Amino acid sequence: MTDVENATSPAEPWAPPLGDAMSATDARHQIRELTAALAARDGFLSVVGHELRNAVAPMLLLAEQFATLANDPAAPPLVASRVAILIRNLNKFVATVDRVAEVADLRRGKLRLEPTELDMVEVVEEVCREARRQAAAGGVELVIEASGPVTGRWDRLRIKQIAASLVSNAIRYGGGGKVEVYVRNLGTEGELVVRDHGPGIDLVTLPRLFDRFDHERSVRGGGFGIGLWLVKTLCTAMRGAVTAGNNPGGGAFFCVALPRG
Numbered sequence: 001m002t003d004v005e006n007a008t009s010p011a012e013p014w015a016p017p018l019g020d021a022m023s024a025t026d027a028r029h030q031i032r033e034l035t036a037a038l039a040a041r042d043g044f045l046s047v048v049g050h051e052l053r054n055a056v057a058p059m060l061l062l063a064e065q066f067a068t069l070a071n072d073p074a075a076p077p078l079v080a081s082r083v084a085i086l087i088r089n090l091n092k093f094v095a096t097v098d099r100v101a102e103v104a105d106l107r108r109g110k111l112r113l114e115p116t117e118l119d120m121v122e123v124v125e126e127v128c129r130e131a132r133r134q135a136a137a138g139g140v141e142l143v144i145e146a147s148g149p150v151t152g153r154w155d156r157l158r159i160k161q162i163a164a165s166l167v168s169n170a171i172r173y174g175g176g177g178k179v180e181v182y183v184r185n186l187g188t189e190g191e192l193v194v195r196d197h198g199p200g201i202d203l204v205t206l207p208r209l210f211d212r213f214d215h216e217r218s219v220r221g222g223g224f225g226i227g228l229w230l231v232k233t234l235c236t237a238m239r240g241a242v243t244a245g246n247n248p249g250g251g252a253f254f255c256v257a258l259p260r261g
Contacts, residue, residue, distance in 0.1 A: 052097045053094060053097050053098060053101065056090060056093060056094055056097065057094075059090060060087070060090045060091070060094065063083060063086050063087045063090055064087060066083045066086075067080070067083045067084065067087060070083045102230070111233075111234075111237050113155045113158065113237060113238065114155050114156075114157070115153040115154055115155050115238075116153065116154075116155075116156060117151060117152075117153055118151065118152070118153075118154060118156050118159070119149045119150060119151050120150040120151070120152065120154070120159060120183050120190045120192065120258075121146040121148075121149055121150050121183045122149075123156060123159045123160050123163065124144060124146075124159075124163045124181060124183050124192060125144060126160070127160055127163040127164045127167055128142055128144050128167065128181060130164070131164070131167050131168060131171065134168065134171050135171050135179065138171050138172070138176060139176045139177075140171050140174065140176055140177065140178070140179050141177070141178045141179070142167070142171070142178075142179050142181070143178060143179070143180050143181065144180075144181040144182075144183070145180065145181070145182050145183075146182070146183040146184070147184070147185075148185070149185075150183050150184065150185045150190045150191075150260075151190075151260070152190050152258065152259070152260030152261070153260070153261060154190075154238060154258060155238065158234045158237070158238065159258075161230065161231075161234060162192070162231050162234055162235065162242075162256055163181075163192060163194075165227045165228070165230065165231050166192070166194040166231060166254045166256070167179065167181060167194055168227075169194075169227060169228065169254070170194050170195070170196040170252075170254075171196075173196070173198060173199075173252070174196030174197065174198035174251065174252075175196070175197070175198030175199055176198070177196070177197045177198070178196075178197055179194065179195070179196050180193075180194070180195045180196075181193070181194050181195075182194075182195070186257065188259060188260060188261070189240070189257045189258060189259055189260060190257070190258050190260055191255065191256065191257050191258075192255070192256040192258075193253060193254070193255045193256075194253065194254045195247060195251060195252070195253040195254075196251045196252055196253075197247075197249075197250055197251040198250075198251050198252065199250075199251075200246040200247070200250060200251055200252050201244060201245070201246055201252045206244070206245070209228055209244055210228050210229055210231070210232040210242070210244075211229060228244075231254075231256070235256055235258065238258050238259070239258070239259050240256060240257050240258035240259060241256075241257055242254060242255065242256045242257075243255050
């Protein structure tokens with residue numbers, strides 16, 4: 001009768017077995033340890049990134065001095081081309097190191113903004129000038145359209161990073177043809193639109209396009225898959241937003257809107 005009596009008696013408050021309670025405690029302890037380890041890793045990556053940047057800077061300066069010497073008419077043509085390759089690869093290395101350090105800083109909440117009064121058109125034009133080589137190599141016609149200055153208080157470096165990432169992305173994935181860059185004054189906001197005429201964005205990929213460390217994008221692009229995540233993070237930090245989609249006539253677009261104040 002004991003089993004029947006126990007089954008029909010009022011239920012007592014449930015408490016997890018001791019083993020389960022210890023497992024929960026262990027899990028919380030492991031989460032704390034993992035969080036601390038990730039924070040330590042990000043701090044280490046940030047420090048290493050900045051140290052590598054400082055170490056490469058003198059090498060880049062020396063290579064640029066070699067480039068000046070290589071431009072001497074008496075220098076063999078092969079020297080100039082090799083120095084140009086060296087400088088290009090050192091710049092790519094520096095950009096990669098900077099990105100690793102910056103992602104680590106962002107994860108640690110160390111994003112630094114230095115807003116100044118600037119013209120978004122001027123910054124985007126500079127980005128497009130620097131992207132001409134990449135565009136030419138990919139058979140891409142790069143076009144920028146702006147009806148006039150678009151001024152606001154923004155961080156120049158961050159605006160340049162956003163524009164450079166979107167322009168490079170359009171050149172890389174746009175399938176050749178034309179890449180159009182628009183800078184517009186929307187009153188209280190400045191708008192940057194980058195549009196290509198390629199295959200567009202896969203509808204499966206679109207919802208996670210701005211996620212960090214997207215493996216599929218990193219394999220296709222040969223990078224870390226953090227470029228678009230970085231764009232979104234920078235836009236959010238400047239109280240703005242970035243959206244993406246497919247054009248009705250084909251191709252993809254990215255639209256950045258940032259408050260001017």
